[in-house]
Amino acid sequence: MLQNSEYNQPDNFISREISWLKFNLRVLREAGIKDLPILERLKFLSICSSNLDEFFMIRVAALWQQIENNINHPDVAGLTPKQQIERISKSAHTQTKLQYRYLSAILKELNSLHQIHFVRVFELSELSRNWLDNFYHEIIYPVLTPMAIDASHPFPFLANKTLNLIIELINYEQELVMAVVQVPSVLPRIVEVQIGCAEKTYVFLEDIIMHYCQHLFQGCQIIDIQPFRITRNSDLWVDEEDTDNLLKEIEASLRRRKNGDIIRLEISKSDNKNMKNFLISTLELEETDVYQILGPLDLTCFMNFACSEEFSHLEHPPFIPQQPLDINPELDIFDQVRQHDVFLHHPYESFDPVINLINQAADDPKVLAIKQTLYRVGGNSPIVAALARAGENGKQVTVLVELKARFDEENNVHWAKKLEAAGCHVIYGLYGLKTHAKITLIVRREYSGLKRYVHLGTGNYNNSTAKLYTDMGLITANEQFGVDASAFFNMLSGYCEPPELKKLSIAPINLRQKFYDLVDTEIRNAQAGNPAHIILKMNSLMDKNVILKLYEASGAGVKIELIIRGICGLKPGVKAVSENISVRSIIGRQLEHSRILYFHNAGEEKVFLSSADLMSRNLNDRVEILFPIEDINILQRIKNILKLYLKDNVKAHMLQSNGTYRRITNAKQVKTNAQQSLYALAKKNVIKQPLSLNTKLKPLYHRDNKY
Known part of the structure; x- marks a missing residue:
């Protein structure tokens, strides 16, 4: 399949991991849009952090495993695992610094415009500190466990993504030693000060523990304290070939996951290098695996705060899922x-x-x-x-x-x-x-x-x-x-x-070939001088042979419009390769997840929906379904939805031929926000008010705040 063609050159592809980081950067940049409600911006910071966590736990961990196993096979863009790690490290460090610049700006704005203050313990009034003293001794202290590190106390096991404190101190024998205290995840990370504050005032749980840390090490002299956080390899490997009970094997693998190798260290930035160097040595990490943070670690903690009903006026106004146009709830x-x-x-x-x-x-x-x-x-x-x-x-x-x-x-x-x-x-x-x-x-x-x-x-x-x-x-x-x-x-x-x-096409049986056949029809139409048009909407596009087939179609004159939310290994607009292909990504209030395939088919238009993205894993290693839309009214509705996405000039970003994304901005055009327009359309289409729909449409997050 075009394996030796002029299209099949590393320069014509974008590395999967680099493309993913570009995607997360688009998510992150939403936190810098001043037109968004301030807590929506804070949510995007939280989502970005959660995304990065999973990226390191799965993708970066897999690359390190390849390096350890001496696997040097290059990716589709010609990068070896080591080269990918180097580029990831550089990009992720830059992205992390940008996160905290945005956070600093948001917290300042919350402070100055909305009287919501995040402060250090020493900044509190005496009355507030008295309240905090009682809160610490009654609520926090009983669940703390100071852990010494010496010959009789080995370095403790640290669970994935837990927040900890590393403490440098002189013990009662006048020795310079280290200790660890875990910040308990069973308590709220953000603590509201209940007394002595006229306005909303919050302190971080770790700051409270640091303030009272001497109480945990009486008789010792504390030199310094730094919060830190580790990320472990969390990929789940299951030996299906040698197991006769998959349920039990999955349960055993879940227990093994907790002990995965450490692949990232986040630590509060400090002039004191002793604790950082101690952790690097003890955890067997490289300097590039360390992310020094100027601010609170783990921004996922802001999601619950930003979703508080108390601050709903600082979020998007809620909207309610509407009664579907095609269903009357009063009928069977x-x-x-x-x-x-x-x-x-x-x-x-x-x-x-x-x-x-x-x-x-x-x-x-x-x-x-x-x-x-x-x-x-x-x-x-x-x-x-x-x-x-x-x-x-x-x-x-x-x-x-x-x-x-x-x-x-x-x-x-x-x-x-x-x-x-x-x-x-x-x-x-x-x-x-x-x-x-x-x-x-x-x-x-x-x-x-x-x-x-x-x-x-x-x-x-x-x-x-x-x-x-x-x-x-x-x-x-x-x-x-x-x-x-x-x-x-x-x-x-x-x-x-x-x-x-x-009617159905199934991966890994015939879904790939079905897609090729549909594209080939458009190629033949273009070569015959007839209109030829493909629109594809999905989460990710990375399968090399699919990309080569789209390059072939572009070369034949087929107009191809791609709406790809996340990673995309295809380079659009490359001369003699992809001049007829455009790629846009929509990052908005909702996570774009639908998979839609449109083919002009010489005027006999075909539309399909699918559970599958055009990724090798979906086409080769998963059971997926592609199904046609045959009702002419539904087909027209989906076409109109695609047209809205292609008109979006508020939340859309266009992929450039050099692999970067540029937000669409045109002051002369009427602003079109596809997601807002689709909600307005759903309200317009309602036959009657829903009888049982009183659930607010939630903001964009799920599970670990993934986007």
Whole structure:
């Protein structure tokens, strides 16, 4: 596939890790936009920090493992693991410094304009310090554990991402020694001073402990104290080949994850180098692994603060997911789906119809079977509760729970056990593959015989992220979709050969080839002098052969518009390579998560939705689904949504041929914010006010504040 073509040169690609850092920089720069409410800017700082944590825990850790194993294979851009580490270190250090410049500006603005003060203990009044003294002794002191470091006290084990204090002191034997105190994660990191302050005043938990640290080391002389934080390798490796019980192997791997190698040290900046050098030596790190911080460590602590109801006037005004255009909540959902396909656009339209569909199926005596895939379902999942109830009601319930969903493994193990206890058949997917497809099949006995209802989506069955991520779903009673869905689940649960499907395309079986065929059609149309146009929207584009195919299409004259939120290995606008390709990234209030594929197809337009990004892992190592939109009204709606994204000149950034991104700004154009426009459209489309939708659309964060 064009492996030896002129397109296949390292200079025509962007390194995955460098592209990711560029993405996180776009997230970070939202914190510097003065037009945003100030606490929204603070949230973006928190999100950026959480993103960096995961990047180091997974991506940087993997590169270090390659180096340790003497693997020097270059990436798509020609960079060896060592070269990638060097570039990552330089970029991440620069990004970290920018984070704290933004933080300093935000805290000053909170102080001067909003009377919200973050202070050091010594800046408090005597009355406030008296209150703090009582707070320390009653609340903080009982959970502190000072840990000496000497011949009889080895350096303690430090959990991943925990905040600690390193203390240099002279002990009662007049020896210069070190000690560690962990800042307890069971207590609030940001403490409001309750007495003696006319305005809102806060101190950081570690600053309180540092102020009272002498109390922990009586008889010793404290020389200096510095907060520090470590990041460990947290990738989960599971030996599927030599295990006969994947559930137990995942549980064992979760225990091993806690002991991963340390790959980053964050430490408060100080002129005293003794403690930093001690940690570097003890933790066996390189100087480049150390990030000296001028400010509070771990900015993820600001997310809960920024989401406080008390400060809602400093956030975006809340908006409520609307009743979907295609659903009347007063009518039976099965009756409506039999009449027409139902399109759902989250979070602008509520996720409630999906939950209601599973709830109704669980209790409907006509429903015989429910089959569903679960990747990330979150806590207190109403969908899992409905599936468990269906199992208890005697229905045939089959649930594929993906135990290897990164950082949701423990949660999914819990749900798998709960579903099994309820009498559901729980399966864990195909050997060597993650099941990332989003599909539900409901089999119902009706007057005309058995009827199959299918839900397909671009996002997870997670009622929390459905309020945060932009995703699309389709509910259909089309018999061909139903037949394909049955074959799909039989493939997952049994020993049958990969099925021949009429509507669905599945990775790793034929989704890649389906994509190539669709692109080839546009190439032929362009070569024949006909209009040829491709629009792709997704999270990430990194598969080398897919990029080469898009370069081939560009060379043939196909117009290609890409909307890629995160990493993108394709370079647009390169002469004789990608002159007909543009790439934009939208970073806004909601996380852009939907995967949409549009092909002009000589005027017979085709639109597909998918669970898959165009990444090698999605196309080769995951079970994914691509499905067509055949209802002409839904197809037109999705086209209009794509047009809005392509018109966005408020939250869009354009990728340049040199790998940098430039925010779109044009004072002469009418401002178009796609996300705001889509919400306004959802409100306009409402048939009537939602009957049960009183949940505010949450701000952009989830789990560890990931964006």
